[in-house]
Amino acid sequence: MAELILEQLHIWGVRRIYGVVGDGILGLMDAIAKQDRIQFIAVKHESVAAMMASAEAKLTGNLGVCTATMGPGITNLLNGLGDAHLDKAPVLAITGQAPTNNIGTDYKQYINQQELIKPFAAFSTLLTHPDATVKVLVKAMHTSLIQGAVTHISVPKDVFNMMASSKVRRKPKLVKGITKFDKSELQDALNILWAAQKPMILAGIGAREAAPSLEKLAEALGAGILLSLGAKGMIPETSPHVLGGIGQGGNPYAADLFKQSDVVLLVGDTWWPEGYVPKDARIVQIDYMQQEIGRGDIPVELGIVGESQTVVPLLAEALQGRKVNQEWLQQCRDVKTRWEKQNQEEGQTGGTPIHPSTVCRVIEQCVAPDAIVTIDTGDVTVWMNRNFRPQNQRMLFSGDWRTMGYGWPAALAAKLAEPHKQVVACVGDGGIEMVMADLLTAVRYELPITLIVFNNGSLQMEADKMQAGGYLPEGVQLTNPDFVKLAEACGWEGHQVDTKDKLETTLRQALKSNKPVLIDVKTAAVMHPETKSLTTNNEKVKV
Structure with a gap:
């Protein structure tokens, strides 16, 4: 039955499944290992798998697929699925579940997955019979693609190994006509x-x-x-x-x-x-x-x-x-x-550490016009929005869900989906630290991505909001590693820069490298000009 899942996914255009191996999906993993039409992308944390599936779906418009085991596996997917849900990216999650004879019991890691994923998924079901595989898969994929939605199928671990008699169903060829409007209707x-x-x-x-x-x-x-x-x-x-x-x-x-x-x-x-x-x-x-x-x-x-x-x-x-x-x-x-006029001047701000406006301007001047630029959530988002003036680059980011840690998984997915495009990830030090383990994923799959870390030693956006609201800035200072040594330990090239000229030279070289390159940019801890406090009247809420 696991082989049938893969065949059905492939015929609908799926080329990658992102995930982490676990006990509940061993049957699926065995089937993946026996074929070469769908690539399994092994990541270090399930949230990264779901964010990568969401990013691929946003970039290509095709179905993104992720997988995880039961219990903590599916729970870890939820952050990335939240991003796909709110940004209306078509994503299918396939998760393992307890054996059929232990559904609803106190079996280890068992939880009602349909209830767990309900806020995010337009469709979720438990697949309990192999002959329903095609019907259920087609319903899930169709729902995701038509509605721009998250769908989910949980499969008891023993069902993956059962024989299935149903045949795959081809994806309907759509001839999409142009909706006509008369001027009178408008x-x-x-x-x-x-x-x-x-x-x-x-x-x-x-x-x-x-x-x-x-x-x-x-x-x-x-x-x-x-x-x-x-x-x-x-x-x-x-x-x-x-x-x-x-x-x-x-x-x-x-x-x-x-x-x-x-x-x-x-x-x-x-x-x-x-x-x-x-x-x-x-x-x-x-x-x-x-x-x-x-x-x-x-x-x-x-x-x-x-x-x-x-x-x-x-x-x-x-x-x-x-x-x-x-x-x-x-x-x-x-x-x-x-x-x-002001934007041009801001991008030329001098000094060291480097002003974030200047970092954005150097990126703007160096990246290819058709590059894919991924942007993490946080201070880096608002500075890139303010001072990066795109030409025709595609920008990937977590829109309504706004999860930190999104920029790097999105870059991984973008390079896998568009291997011939230049991919640049712009992240904060706090954001990359949430997903640092997956620096190794770029090495494993030989993905030459340039990762630019805006390193100001803090959760700057939150620190600024707390300061503006009259709060003591507790918990916002970061304990950062030596990012260059960390990159090199993972098999990357790593560079640290603290001047505009050095950043520009290093970035141009990095974009030509056939290896992943991390650039640790010592960035000035500057409050964004439009920072607003956590309350509308700049006063703490009284209760």
Whole structure:
């Protein structure tokens, strides 16, 4: 039956399974060892396996698969599955379970896995008969791919070794037609946009295929374009309409302007950061998934369910000839110009340790235009969002789940999925210390990745928030290893830098290496300019 699982996964395009070997999945591991169509990627911790599956799914749009044993194995998967769940990445988790004659007993490591994974999984079931294998697998894979969701199958350890009689089912070939809209069907949206005096476009990853038309729409509408972190780079920074990002780490002058907007067109995005957005604007949202319309706290007036690359060109065409508000357009350009000048200056900040803005600027100048850049959660996220000006690089990060430790597993998965692309991981010292054991995974699978550690000796974001809120900064100082010696002990190249020039020289050399390279960047412990306290009024909560 385990062989049938692998055959069914392969025929649906799965090429890798990430995981840690355990007692509950030995039958599956035996089947993996007897074939060569699906590669097993052995990692050091199950959370890394799930984060890698999530990253591969985000990058490729294909199904990411991870596996673990029962009990602590599946429990350790949950962090990475949480990331996939909130970022809507199609991921399937296959876990071992107690033998069928011990389901529901006090057997070691037994837990009701369906209840455990329920908050994250759109579908989870216990597979108890080998002849149901194909039906259950197809249901899980279909659900993941169609809904952009986590699914889960738990398999009793004895079932892996049973004989199965069912045959694999091929993945349906989809001929996806273009959803057609008549202008009359978009008239309500056009009426709102046509009446706008201070329009703004907020675009996310879901607008990537519509990027060229988005510029034309902004021109016809007389609007500025704000981009979420994952969408940065899809429209050139040189576009007169692109104002940069919004939220902590974005264009610091954009928020005041955005709050004045009377109409917002939200395209392929659900990013609506509190404190940075208008309160009374009319909002039109375009998204291909109906459940994303009005998600969270976004007060959407009109939702359009459709592909952005279909809808945006129609809106742009229909709005041609509209008289734009030149005063508003000039305000947008002033905000863009002001931030461009300041951003350029920030990236040239001198001194040692190196200012984080300068680290971001050196990365920007050195990485390939088509590189994959993974970003960990923490202080490194907001500095990269603020000062890294992408060209056409793909950015991978933990969006809504925001787990620390994500940047390195994402880089591993990216290099496996796109071996010919340059992959650069930007992580904090606190984040990499959560997943350091998997430095060895890069050596095991010969993955030449450049890992840049922003080393400021602390959990800087939390330290800054505590300071801003009047809290004593307990627990935020780190006990760091010698990262260079650690890298070398793992079979890597390791370098430590503390000046801009040395960072640039070292990074350019690292990007040419055929080995994984760690660059320990001595980074200034600088409070991010938009740091906010843990409370809204800068006072401790009284109870």
